[in-house]
Amino acid sequence: MTALAQTRSxxxxxxxxxxxxxxxxxxxxxxxxxxxxxxxxxLEVQRGTAELIRGDLLWRYIGDSLRRVAAGYLAAASVxxxxxxLLGWYPAAAQVANPVIQMLRPISPIAWIPVAIVLFGISDLxxxxxxxxxAFFPIVVSTMDGVRNVPSMYRRAGRNFGLSPAGLIARVILxxxxxxxxxxxxxxxxxxxxxxxxxxxxxxxxxLGYLVIDARNSGKRYDLVVAAMLMIGLTGLAMDxxxxxxxxxxxxxxxxxxAH
Amino acid sequence: xxxxxxxxxxxxxxxxxxxxxHGYLNVSWPAVLNGYLPEEKRKFNVxxxxxxxxxxxPVTDYISKFSEAGEIFLPRMFQGFPEIKEALIxxxxxxxxxxxxxxxxxxxxxxxxxxxxxxxxxGSAVVVHxxxxxxxxxxxxxxxVAIPSRFSDERLILFRAMKVFGIAPAEIRLVEMAPxxxxxxxxxxxxxxxxxxxxxxxxxEMGGYGxxxxxxxxxxxxxxxxxxxxxxxxxxxxxxxxxxLVDGVARSGLWLEQGQKYRENxxxxxxxxxxxxxxxxxxxxxxxxxxxxxxxxxxxRKADFDMVRDLxxxxxxxDQKIEFEEYTDLQFSDRASIQTAWKYEPGTSxxx
Numbered sequence: 001m002t003a004l005a006q007t008r009s010x011x012x013x014x015x016x017x018x019x020x021x022x023x024x025x026x027x028x029x030x031x032x033x034x035x036x037x038x039x040x041x042x043l044e045v046q047r048g049t050a051e052l053i054r055g056d057l058l059w060r061y062i063g064d065s066l067r068r069v070a071a072g073y074l075a076a077a078s079v080x081x082x083x084x085x086l087l088g089w090y091p092a093a094a095q096v097a098n099p100v101i102q103m104l105r106p107i108s109p110i111a112w113i114p115v116a117i118v119l120f121g122i123s124d125l126x127x128x129x130x131x132x133x134x135a136f137f138p139i140v141v142s143t144m145d146g147v148r149n150v151p152s153m154y155r156r157a158g159r160n161f162g163l164s165p166a167g168l169i170a171r172v173i174l175x176x177x178x179x180x181x182x183x184x185x186x187x188x189x190x191x192x193x194x195x196x197x198x199x200x201x202x203x204x205x206x207x208l209g210y211l212v213i214d215a216r217n218s219g220k221r222y223d224l225v226v227a228a229m230l231m232i233g234l235t236g237l238a239m240d241x242x243x244x245x246x247x248x249x250x251x252x253x254x255x256x257x258x259a260h
Numbered sequence: 261x262x263x264x265x266x267x268x269x270x271x272x273x274x275x276x277x278x279x280x281x282h283g284y285l286n287v288s289w290p291a292v293l294n295g296y297l298p299e300e301k302r303k304f305n306v307x308x309x310x311x312x313x314x315x316x317x318p319v320t321d322y323i324s325k326f327s328e329a330g331e332i333f334l335p336r337m338f339q340g341f342p343e344i345k346e347a348l349i350x351x352x353x354x355x356x357x358x359x360x361x362x363x364x365x366x367x368x369x370x371x372x373x374x375x376x377x378x379x380x381x382x383g384s385a386v387v388v389h390x391x392x393x394x395x396x397x398x399x400x401x402x403x404x405v406a407i408p409s410r411f412s413d414e415r416l417i418l419f420r421a422m423k424v425f426g427i428a429p430a431e432i433r434l435v436e437m438a439p440x441x442x443x444x445x446x447x448x449x450x451x452x453x454x455x456x457x458x459x460x461x462x463x464x465e466m467g468g469y470g471x472x473x474x475x476x477x478x479x480x481x482x483x484x485x486x487x488x489x490x491x492x493x494x495x496x497x498x499x500x501x502x503x504x505l506v507d508g509v510a511r512s513g514l515w516l517e518q519g520q521k522y523r524e525n526x527x528x529x530x531x532x533x534x535x536x537x538x539x540x541x542x543x544x545x546x547x548x549x550x551x552x553x554x555x556x557x558x559x560x561r562k563a564d565f566d567m568v569r570d571l572x573x574x575x576x577x578x579d580q581k582i583e584f585e586e587y588t589d590l591q592f593s594d595r596a597s598i599q600t601a602w603k604y605e606p607g608t609s610x611x612x
């Protein structure tokens with residue numbers, strides 16, 4: 001199948017489902033072949049998930065994780081986008097701040113856990129802070145790049161039409177930088193969700209990350225560990241699909257070559 | 261030299277250098293080579309974490325190195341109980357020091373391990389902020405208290421104290437934390453108190469920010485927390501090796517009970533060579549007073565374990581009654597009872 005081939009309407013669903021089914025089979029037979037009594041089979045995981053649903057825990061945990069990620073991510077976006085705009089607009093400021101940003105960016109959120117505990121104690125805020133940190137840097141960097149790469153012709157045209165600096169940012173720079181920013185925002189959302197396990201290690205008492213830690217601590221419940229991992233994956237997939245829908249909006253569609 | 265050859269030589273040199281450094285710095289060669297020995301000569305791995313409840317493990321290893329027979333086992337340090345539990349389930353560790361309720365829970369979940377000996381008696385405490393609002397145990401109502409694991413005796417002593425004061429379990433919030441993190445969390449006021457094994461109560465006392473609210477023995481007279489568990493197949497295949505291990509631990513316990521001098525020496529070598537903690541900290545935990553942690557008598561007793569099991573069922577971490585005989589094997593502790601302390605004087609290089 002090449003990129004140019006016409007896809008039939010059933011294909012976008014059938015192929016991924018087939019892949020998933022094959023992986024499940026591989027997993028099932030892999031567990032049976034190896035004879036392990038530690039790693040759970042898909043059926044055991046399904047039973048574990050059913051147990052979580054019966055106990056009314058699953059939806060509550062997914063909801064709590066989403067709430068923490070949303071809070072951290074929105075905070076990161078509302079601080080990161082203005083910072084990125086500023087740094088993109090003033091190259092001198094970027095020169096000053098960039099080394100610091102690039103230095104802080106690769107530090108794993110897990111390394112921040114002791115700092116988060118010292119700053120916020122054992123509370124939701126500490127988890128939200130970790131998610132904020134993870135999402136903040138990709139947003140700043142992509143916004144900064146987006147603004148920097150706006151062709152100078154657009155700026156000049158905007159000025160010639162008599163736009164004030166604020167008007168220029170709102171009506172020219174922001175829309176022009178939006179496609180690139182959106183890529184950064186999507187990556188940041190993925191990272192924010194990725195960090196949820198580490199964030200909920202800080203003595204939370206709910207959430208999918210907590211479920212992984214809690215199931216691990218409760219002896220031999222690896223079915224629940226894997227169930228939580230699968231739920232994290234599926235929720236991440238759903239979030240990514242939702243975000244891709246946003247990219248189809250008219251105001252940003254122009255930035256993507258293959259959008260029709 | 262052509263550039264391609266230079267690049268190739270550089271790449272080979274670099275790979276050689278980092279492999280050499282990795283082999284020198286990171287790889288535990290005795291452990292790697294041990295895997296290639298014939299089975300009857302192979303030493304087994306004993307897991308422990310850096311708490312004084314497990315002190316007999318490094319003490320036995322250190323002293324036995326000076327003895328004629330040489331070291332008995334390979335000590336492997338972990339940082340928390342979940343990791344030890346996983347290594348036991350995967351049969352990567354043949355023996356381990358773990359908290360008694362975890363041993364009971366694992367056995368009831370079908371992990372083939374048996375308790376053969378205790379690690380210590382006493383030596384756990386509940387610590388609060390030095391000048392904080394918590395003056396008595398009932399002041400902990402509504403507060404956050406850190407425990408090492410839901411399967412720990414440190415959690416159970418809190419429940420025993422709650423019973424005395426008529427406090428409901430829901431009134432105190434318990435959070436599970438890795439033992440090495442709690443003193444820092446208390447200093448940062450992230451938690452209101454913690455219930456842990458030594459040397460973490462001592463660390464908070466020495467640091468000047470913690471105060472012992474009570475020692476475990478105040479609510480649990482014959483308190484025991486960590487036990488030595490061994491894989492069942494090892495007991496079947498190599499009972500003699502398990503006996504040597506238990507004898508070694510028993511002898512170390514008696515050696516530690518000989519007085520101040522021996523405890524100070526243990527604090528020194530365990531802190532420097534095993535736990536990577538300041539010897540002064542271990543010295544505080546082991547000598548202020550000398551009865552703060554005790555290493556004898558260590559034979560498992562049915563009454564102690566029945567009490568732990570019943571408390572576990574009562575507090576919801578065990579769902580079925582399991583009998584003492586199912587998860588213990590007393591043959592080794594019975595034979596170890598005739599052992600005497602190591603003949604090892606601090607500073608010398610021979611032991612018997």
